[in-house]
């Protein structure tokens with residue numbers, strides 16, 4: 614597991630320490646649960662995490678491209694929507710609330726989603742994470758920074774015309790409760806109002822990579838590939 618580390622040795626890079634030390638919620642916040650499980654033994658991760666947020670409207674092709682990124686670059690794929698759907702299916706305490714929120718095309722409270730992501734990160738063997746469909750709102754973004762204590766290295770934005778997104782979602786045929794015209798319209802409104810400000814935030818921070826999400830899946834991936842290929846040459850990935 615990504616959390617399984619034998620000692621407190623110096624495997625965390627100095628740049629990472631500098632980055633996290635500047636925050637109130639440092640790396641330790643991600644490892645708090647781990648430390649508790651280990652009954653007081655602090656267990657730092659072996660490698661600096663490399664975090665990619667994958668953003669874009671409903672049906673823009675985030676999940677489709679994540680599969681290709683996983684195959685090519687070996688990331689762990691954490692889809693916020695899939696984690697929430699898993700909560701519904703498991704009939705957990707939050708399941709009914711999550712189902713109603715998704716049916717309405719709205720956004721689940723950030724703490725619920727971030728805790729699910731945190732758990733998956735802690736359980737993972739990988740240190741490279743694709744976090745798909747997150748952060749959808751400024752509240753999501755701030756909550757991740759507060760609870761996990763790290764910022765993304767890369768933010769991908771799949772930029773797709775609304776007409777194309779609607780067509781793709783209506784053809785998806787996976788039995789999703791939100792793949793109907795009424796909910797899609799609401800999701801598009803939420804995307805414009807709440808998600809675009811997050812995308813603008815990362816653009817201003819110089820972390821945003823915008824992908825023109827039209828054309829075939831392979832054509833789109835040829836825009837994605839060089840982004841990670843460039844990072845692969847750096848020691849951080």
Ligand SMILES: Nc1ncnc2c1ncn2[C@@H]1O[C@H](COP(=O)(O)OP(=O)(O)OP(=O)(O)O)[C@@H](O)[C@H]1O
Pocket residue numbers: 669670671672673674675676677678694746781782784785786826827828829830833
């Ligand atoms: N380039 C493409 N051209 C045509 N169809 C595509 C393309 N990429 C993905 N699709 C199809 O469009 C649908 C939506 O794609 P996908 O599920 O990857 O989108 P998403 O961004 O993850 O959407 P959501 O936010 O709703 O989960 C799927 O049925 C997928 O097979």
Ligand SMILES: Nc1ccn([C@H]2C[C@H](O)[C@@H](COP(=O)(O)O)O2)c(=O)n1
Pocket residue numbers: 671693694695697714715718719720721722726745746747748749753791800
């Ligand atoms: N950060 C997130 C991600 C997803 N949800 C909810 C609301 C979305 O409409 C739904 C489906 O997500 P998708 O599979 O399209 O990424 O899940 C959320 O509330 N917060």
Ligand SMILES: [Mg+2]
Pocket residue numbers: 675676692694746
């Ligand atoms: Mg998806």
